[in-house]
Amino acid sequence: MTKVKRYAGSFAGDKDAAATLREEVLKPGLAKHRVVLLDFDGVELATQSFMHALLAQAVREDPASLEHIEFKNCNDDIQALIEIVVDYAQEDFAVEED
Template sequence: MKTIKVRELFEQENLATRENGLVLRKEIEKTLKTSNSVFIDFDGINLVTQSFIDEVFGVLVREKGLSFIRNHIKIKGASDFVKSMIKFVISYSQKAA
């Protein structure tokens, strides 16, 4: 299992915009081509916006389904705020899928 360290990828503590979310999602997709699963390490990230998380997790849920997320993507080092934003986005995205 490979790890993507979000703080190292962006070199900032606060993540916003769909453009940044697209960068992370593409990195996840690239990693999953060579590994069955990936850890997304949010250690050092203080703030994420809904649009950032939607571009990463919302798009993946709508395109590949919730079971894909559960089977291939693990979250670590996330603050309670980041976890709650991910859960919120996944919740409404699976209803739209």
């Protein structure tokens, strides 16, 4: 389990922190076909750009990767941002395939 707060603090707004989390945790875990658990405990707010930097590339590269990413302790706002970014990334992927 990875504590997002360790990378981002209570306000997840830094795209560089999201990129670090993506490169150090998310991508290596997915490459090994492991479930990656992202724990948002203590993260009160996040930006769409943070979530985009964290998730969009993985979803675009392999939409099935979502089956291996779990989100824990997300408040309603963070959950909504995750859904927005995932939907956007999947739509973007579908357009590229056409």
